[in-house]
Amino acid sequence: MNRRLITSMLSDRQIEDLITKALEARETSYCPYSRFRVGSALRTVDGKVFQGCNIENAAYGGAICAERTAFAKAISDGHRRFVAIAVACDYNHFITPCGICRQFMNEFGKDLEIFFVNDDRSYRRAVLEDLLPYAFGPENGPLK
Numbered sequence: 001m002n003r004r005l006i007t008s009m010l011s012d013r014q015i016e017d018l019i020t021k022a023l024e025a026r027e028t029s030y031c032p033y034s035r036f037r038v039g040s041a042l043r044t045v046d047g048k049v050f051q052g053c054n055i056e057n058a059a060y061g062g063a064i065c066a067e068r069t070a071f072a073k074a075i076s077d078g079h080r081r082f083v084a085i086a087v088a089c090d091y092n093h094f095i096t097p098c099g100i101c102r103q104f105m106n107e108f109g110k111d112l113e114i115f116f117v118n119d120d121r122s123y124r125r126a127v128l129e130d131l132l133p134y135a136f137g138p139e140n141g142p143l144k
């Protein structure tokens with residue numbers, strides 16, 4: 001199903017909850033090198049929400065983004081199916097996931113809704129498939 005042109009699968013209340021949790025998750029960000037705090041909140045199909053933050057490293061390449069932190073927490077707790085993720089940074093800015101995160105998230109479903117959250121709680125919404133067109137995913141690799 002192509003969900004790009006239709007409205008969110010989430011209710012307004014669920015969207016607001018995800019926004020609150022993404023903004024809150026910034027507080028735990030470990031970002032002494034960039035000073036760019038990012039928080040995320042990932043909702044599973046059964047309604048659980050996992051929060052994530054970016055975690056940087058003295059060896060800069062070892063950093064992990066807020067999006068992948070939330071996915072790692074959820075997957076390692078046994079969840080594989082997700083409906084949406086909200087991402088927020090500290091600025092008046094609609095942050096969008098980096099290329100590594102887009103590929104990482106695509107493994108678990110190109111239908112994922114992504115909410116880019118501004119400091120004032122306003123947001124933009126996209127579907128992962130539109131952020132990573134012609135993706136190489138599990139249906140193309142050795143699992144196909």
Ligand SMILES: O=c1ccn([C@H]2C[C@H](O)[C@@H](CO)O2)c(=O)[nH]1
Pocket residue numbers: 031034036037038053054055056063064065066067087095096097098101
């Ligand atoms: O969508 C994004 C973009 C960037 N970052 C992090 C990585 C790094 O710690 C800092 C600056 O790029 O922000 C995220 O967590 N998510």
Ligand SMILES: [Zn+2]
Pocket residue numbers: 065066067068097098099100101102
């Ligand atoms: Zn990323």
